[in-house]
Amino acid sequence: MSELIVELNNVSIFQKESLVLSDINLAINKGEFVYLIGKTGSGKSSFMKTLYGDLPLTQGSGSIVGFDLRTLKEKEIPFLRRKIGIVFQDFKLLPDRTIQDNLFFVLKATGWKDKNEISKRIDEVLEKVDMKTKGFKFPHQISGGEQQRVAIARALLNDPELILADEPTGNLDPQTSVEVMKVLRDINANGQSILMATHDYALLLKYPSKTLKCDGSKVFEVVQKSA
Numbered sequence: 001m002s003e004l005i006v007e008l009n010n011v012s013i014f015q016k017e018s019l020v021l022s023d024i025n026l027a028i029n030k031g032e033f034v035y036l037i038g039k040t041g042s043g044k045s046s047f048m049k050t051l052y053g054d055l056p057l058t059q060g061s062g063s064i065v066g067f068d069l070r071t072l073k074e075k076e077i078p079f080l081r082r083k084i085g086i087v088f089q090d091f092k093l094l095p096d097r098t099i100q101d102n103l104f105f106v107l108k109a110t111g112w113k114d115k116n117e118i119s120k121r122i123d124e125v126l127e128k129v130d131m132k133t134k135g136f137k138f139p140h141q142i143s144g145g146e147q148q149r150v151a152i153a154r155a156l157l158n159d160p161e162l163i164l165a166d167e168p169t170g171n172l173d174p175q176t177s178v179e180v181m182k183v184l185r186d187i188n189a190n191g192q193s194i195l196m197a198t199h200d201y202a203l204l205l206k207y208p209s210k211t212l213k214c215d216g217s218k219v220f221e222v223v224q225k226s227a
């Protein structure tokens, strides 16, 4: 039986006073891989921000991984962020510490205490993205694709039900994009849901999946033509 992981009903999204997206109705089931496409400025990032609690939901109703977005309180946001993993276009790794310490920082900040468990979890997530041998390096000592794989590992630390990836391949060349995409698809094959905003139509054609489009202040599902 399918289980809803994201549900939005009659949602409108604003940046300051201006309406970005209106009357959104959609559902994402557990285990789905969903793309979010649309032109620059069409509202993809605003949509993502609403889902991870960065933009408050002020119109309509919505829930994500069991949290009610309409009534979400500031102090609940860290708990929401433990159940979702977020991946950004620009990786957002801390430049002044190693890969391992980047991951250590997140585990500490999310309440992990036991040194052995911390180190085991760091190894596990780095293994998943094939970066276990490079944990001692600093972000500037690895490539963009590797930095993004580490950012994905960081998103996996607390075993989230859903990964929100906002243009994760936006700064990568086509071949590296495919490598990062394969990592995301493997994660999805293990049961975690993924919502990925992208401009990269080549990836969509190569790996077709359910696709939502932001256009003319609406969000709707589009049926992909097979290549």
Ligand SMILES: Nc1ncnc2c1ncn2[C@@H]1O[C@H](COP(=O)(O)OP(=O)(O)OP(=O)(O)O)[C@@H](O)[C@H]1O
Residues within 6 Å of the ligand: 015, 016, 020, 038, 039, 040, 041, 042, 043, 044, 045, 046, 047, 214
């Ligand atoms: N912090 C902000 N304050 C005011 N307006 C904003 C802010 N962020 C975005 N907007 C506006 O909201 C609209 C949607 O922007 P958004 O960044 O969500 O689009 P996008 O589809 O993610 O674009 P891109 O593909 O370029 O990242 C745009 O008109 C933008 O100018």
